[in-house]
Amino acid sequence: MARIEIYTTPFCGYCARAKALLDSKGAAYDERDVMMDADARAEMRARSNRTTVPQIFIDGRHIGGSDELAALDAAGKLDPLLATG
Numbered sequence: 001m002a003r004i005e006i007y008t009t010p011f012c013g014y015c016a017r018a019k020a021l022l023d024s025k026g027a028a029y030d031e032r033d034v035m036m037d038a039d040a041r042a043e044m045r046a047r048s049n050r051t052t053v054p055q056i057f058i059d060g061r062h063i064g065g066s067d068e069l070a071a072l073d074a075a076g077k078l079d080p081l082l083a084t085g
Helices: 013-024 038-048 067-073 078-083
Strands: 005-008 030-033 054-056 062-066
Touching: 005 013, 005 038, 013 067, 030 038, 038 054, 038 062, 054 067, 062 067, 067 078
Parallel strands: 005 030
Antiparallel strands: 005 054, 054 062
């Protein structure tokens, strides 16, 4: 399985949607809550060059946010990424 990292905050609808999609695929992921963790938020910004959550990485590759993850799934490109690793 691929290594999935997702930067989130509590009560974020986009984060919940991204996690629900990953959960539906049976994908395990490492979640980093950046709400009260300045170091994690700085790491997220440095890696993604974005300030919004969620930010998703699969095997170190920046996927983007919830919309980009859903677009990959709709295009049939998410499952092959999840199967790598």
